[in-house]
Amino acid sequence: MSIKESLLTIKNELPDTVTLVAVSKTKPVSDLEEAYAAGQRIFGENKIQEMTQKWEVMPKDIQWHMIGHVQTNKVKHMAEYVSLVHGVDSLKLLKEINKQAKKHNRVINCLLQMHIAEESTKFGLDKEELDNLITSDVFKTLENVNVVGLMGMATFTDDKNQVKKEFATLKEIFSSLQSIKSTNLDVKILSMGMSGDYKLAMDQGSTMVRIGSSIFGSRNYS
Numbered sequence: 474m475s476i477k478e479s480l481l482t483i484k485n486e487l488p489d490t491v492t493l494v495a496v497s498k499t500k501p502v503s504d505l506e507e508a509y510a511a512g513q514r515i516f517g518e519n520k521i522q523e524m525t526q527k528w529e530v531m532p533k534d535i536q537w538h539m540i541g542h543v544q545t546n547k548v549k550h551m552a553e554y555v556s557l558v559h560g561v562d563s564l565k566l567l568k569e570i571n572k573q574a575k576k577h578n579r580v581i582n583c584l585l586q587m588h589i590a591e592e593s594t595k596f597g598l599d600k601e602e603l604d605n606l607i608t609s610d611v612f613k614t615l616e617n618v619n620v621v622g623l624m625g626m627a628t629f630t631d632d633k634n635q636v637k638k639e640f641a642t643l644k645e646i647f648s649s650l651q652s653i654k655s656t657n658l659d660v661k662i663l664s665m666g667m668s669g670d671y672k673l674a675m676d677q678g679s680t681m682v683r684i685g686s687s688i689f690g691s692r693n694y695s
């Protein structure tokens with residue numbers, strides 16, 4: 474199937490309440506242009522340098538989502554244009570995003586990444602760290618960031634029950650946050666689900682799926 478066909482097939486499966494992030498990491502600009510021509514306007518990348526190179530050459534009505542782990546010293550390169558940062562997992566990073574956003578007179582939308590998988594290697598906050606972060610005095614002073622939701626990745630496993638359980642846990646935390654609102658906290662996006670598990674994620678209440686290989690084909694890392 475072509476990129477266009479894959480994209481339209483997946484779009485057809487998503488209800489209006491679920492936003493599709495086309496994960497184009499490692500893929501050439503020509504692939505992104507094909508998806509753009511088919512109507513896609515939200516792209517996800519996991520390296521700031523690669524995302525910035527693509528942002529420079531692609532049409533300006535694209536929303537760029539940083540879905541990977543963010544190094545504090547690289548935030549400045551995307552602060553001018555990034556539309557959503559999915560992988561925020563520390564107050565330190567949030568403070569840096571705030572600082573760089575301020576330089577561009579912007580408010581940058583962020584998702585806090587939660588650790589829901591079994592693997593200890595995956596980044597993210599646990600519930601206690603999340604509570605500490607959003608109730609801290611420093612957080613409330615960050616005027617140039619908006620926390621608009623949560624992101625999480627399930628364990629890489631064939632065990633659907635486990636994946637379902639992890640997504641359900643994240644959805645529960647998400648729901649518990651929705652009643653708490655402050656000037657820079659308004660939780661409405663739940664980013665969960667990738668090519669292998671987005672249907673399970675949608676069943677558990679995902680509002681945003683990040684899909685790469687099912688649209689663009691498998692990635693070759695060299």
Ligand SMILES: *Cc1c(COP(=O)(O)O)cnc(C)c1O
Pocket residue numbers: 496498519540541626666667668669683684685686687
């Ligand atoms: C690469 C990546 C995806 C997309 O993965 P696919 O399995 O290709 O759909 C989604 N989320 C994150 C955080 C990723 O790094």
